[in-house]
Amino acid sequence: MAPKVLISDKISPAAVQIFKDRGVDVTYEPDLGKDKEKLAAVIGQYDGLAIRSATKATDKIIAAATNLKVIGRAGIGVDNVDIPAATAKGIIVMNTPFGNSITTAEHAIAMMFALARELPAADASTQAGKWEKNRFMGVEITAKTLGVIGCGNIGSIVAERGIGLKMKVIAFDPFLSPERAREMGVEKVELDELLARADFITLHTPLTDKTKNILSAESLAKTKKGVRIINCARGGLVDEVALRAALDSGHVAGAAFDVFVTEPATENVLFGHPNVIATPHLGASTNEAQENVALQVAEQMADYLVRGAITNAINFPSISAEEAPRLKPFVELAEKLGSFAGQLTETGLKGIRIEYEGAVADMNTRALTSAAVAGVLRPMLSDVNMVSAPAVARERGIAIEEVRREASANYESAIKLVIQTEKQSRSVTGTVFADGKPRIIEIKGISIDAEFGASMLYVTNTDQPGYIGALGSTLGQAGVNIATFNLGRTSPGGDAIAIVQVDGPIANDVVEKVKALPQVKQAKALTF
Numbered sequence: 001m002a003p004k005v006l007i008s009d010k011i012s013p014a015a016v017q018i019f020k021d022r023g024v025d026v027t028y029e030p031d032l033g034k035d036k037e038k039l040a041a042v043i044g045q046y047d048g049l050a051i052r053s054a055t056k057a058t059d060k061i062i063a064a065a066t067n068l069k070v071i072g073r074a075g076i077g078v079d080n081v082d083i084p085a086a087t088a089k090g091i092i093v094m095n096t097p098f099g100n101s102i103t104t105a106e107h108a109i110a111m112m113f114a115l116a117r118e119l120p121a122a123d124a125s126t127q128a129g130k131w132e133k134n135r136f137m138g139v140e141i142t143a144k145t146l147g148v149i150g151c152g153n154i155g156s157i158v159a160e161r162g163i164g165l166k167m168k169v170i171a172f173d174p175f176l177s178p179e180r181a182r183e184m185g186v187e188k189v190e191l192d193e194l195l196a197r198a199d200f201i202t203l204h205t206p207l208t209d210k211t212k213n214i215l216s217a218e219s220l221a222k223t224k225k226g227v228r229i230i231n232c233a234r235g236g237l238v239d240e241v242a243l244r245a246a247l248d249s250g251h252v253a254g255a256a257f258d259v260f261v262t263e264p265a266t267e268n269v270l271f272g273h274p275n276v277i278a279t280p281h282l283g284a285s286t287n288e289a290q291e292n293v294a295l296q297v298a299e300q301m302a303d304y305l306v307r308g309a310i311t312n313a314i315n316f317p318s319i320s321a322e323e324a325p326r327l328k329p330f331v332e333l334a335e336k337l338g339s340f341a342g343q344l345t346e347t348g349l350k351g352i353r354i355e356y357e358g359a360v361a362d363m364n365t366r367a368l369t370s371a372a373v374a375g376v377l378r379p380m381l382s383d384v385n386m387v388s389a390p391a392v393a394r395e396r397g398i399a400i401e402e403v404r405r406e407a408s409a410n411y412e413s414a415i416k417l418v419i420q421t422e423k424q425s426r427s428v429t430g431t432v433f434a435d436g437k438p439r440i441i442e443i444k445g446i447s448i449d450a451e452f453g454a455s456m457l458y459v460t461n462t463d464q465p466g467y468i469g470a471l472g473s474t475l476g477q478a479g480v481n482i483a484t485f486n487l488g489r490t491s492p493g494g495d496a497i498a499i500v501q502v503d504g505p506i507a508n509d510v511v512e513k514v515k516a517l518p519q520v521k522q523a524k525a526l527t528f
């Protein structure tokens, strides 16, 4: 029987023909996604769901999706898909990571011009018959400083366009390598410097724990008086209430927003301010971009449903059906080792080396390397997937190296990940036990034996009496329940590591208390 796909969002109808040509039955209901109840009632009939951002593939929809095998996002952001719920159900989630980048960058540039010359207000006034020639005094863009926060696919296109407009472009992006910045003609700076120097600030990061309110009241106060701010990335990157206050005080001269904390944004604290320009999440809305993403998503979904081929999957590597069962636990191990190292990485990444020892060295190490690299990059990049991860790393000048060797005396298979940053090198090794569970067996040359848990505390310290008790008491007093506690050290009195698996998330103030213990050098809460 032909697989069935539902298109529940305003995807270009060009996708319909692609599905049909590849033997997929397709239902085109572009408004259905907005009706949660109706979607939940029909989703059980379909093998594939093709969406943009208006359809929310929540855990409830996924629970009702008894036959669903793939969700295809015609666009970039998959924040409208509950990926853990989809993964738990074995549903592949794929996106089209580059198809609308140019169009979105162009929208940001259009917003910059609109702000500089107050085009929407001037248009409204002129068409109202007022001819207010003296009211609208703009600013020139040439020679102004454009501050790009997040210099990935879209940010780097905006930077390139800014340079073409004779602007000085500065960028804050911890994952932008100095070499890549130089190649682009962009000056890599820290956030505070960008805030102090930029005449225009444009945001192009995903919304993560680290980027949420990256423009907070505090950071807005560090901006240049008269700064203009553009957000065509995600609502929540800027504190809307704080921005409104900064606009009201005249410190911020203008703001152009395509995305909002709550969407659809039928009301918002920014609305009504004379120096605010708003568009309804139109960043990706051009004929060209919509054609690109529609064709691409239909091809990818049909290839998966008809032939089992996986491309641009967020939650699964590109591997064949035969090798999948043997590879699966090692994919999980590689990704978790990557995530472990990625969460501990705070400065620019220069290289990732993955060393395969023993039986695992004869497996599909390309998929494993992709999984490891995706794990490293995912804490920093929006929706990087196992297929795109090596290319994304290459683009950012991060060297990827694979080494294969014989088994060590202790383990039949082991994967060692070595991360080189601008400041240091860090290694972590893991293996898969007979129960199929991945485990950490070495960190920075120190032997340890720890399982991965959903919530973990990683602590490095000097090996001194009293420390373990103090750490346990600190966690206990904060109401944190310890599930497992694993220790390793170089030598008595030397460098030591503790990996503590706990029940539930670890609050920042608890991590700060651990950091304050006299023996502790570093403490970090990790999630898997």
Ligand SMILES: NC(=O)c1ccc[n+]([C@@H]2O[C@H](COP(=O)([O-])OP(=O)(O)OC[C@H]3O[C@@H](n4cnc5c(N)ncnc54)[C@H](O)[C@@H]3O)[C@@H](O)[C@H]2O)c1
Binding pocket: 076, 077, 097, 100, 101, 104, 149, 150, 151, 152, 153, 154, 155, 172, 173, 174, 175, 176, 204, 205, 206, 207, 208, 210, 211, 232, 233, 234, 258, 259, 281, 282, 283, 284, 285, 380, 381, 382, 383
């Ligand atoms: N308005 C729209 O319609 C529209 C269209 C397409 C994409 N988007 C959004 O635009 C954003 C960027 O998309 P992209 O394709 O360029 O993503 P990308 O992954 O290629 O780039 C994101 C960049 O942000 C950087 N970054 C991550 N954390 C950071 C931090 N804490 N500080 C500074 N930089 C950080 C990363 O290093 C990366 O270079 C995403 O949120 C995406 O969903 C919006």
Ligand SMILES: O=C(O)[C@H](O)COP(=O)(O)O
Binding pocket: 052, 053, 054, 074, 075, 076, 077, 078, 100, 281, 282, 283, 284, 285
């Ligand atoms: O992440 C994206 O691709 C953009 O936000 C575009 O979303 P849209 O397809 O709903 O316009």
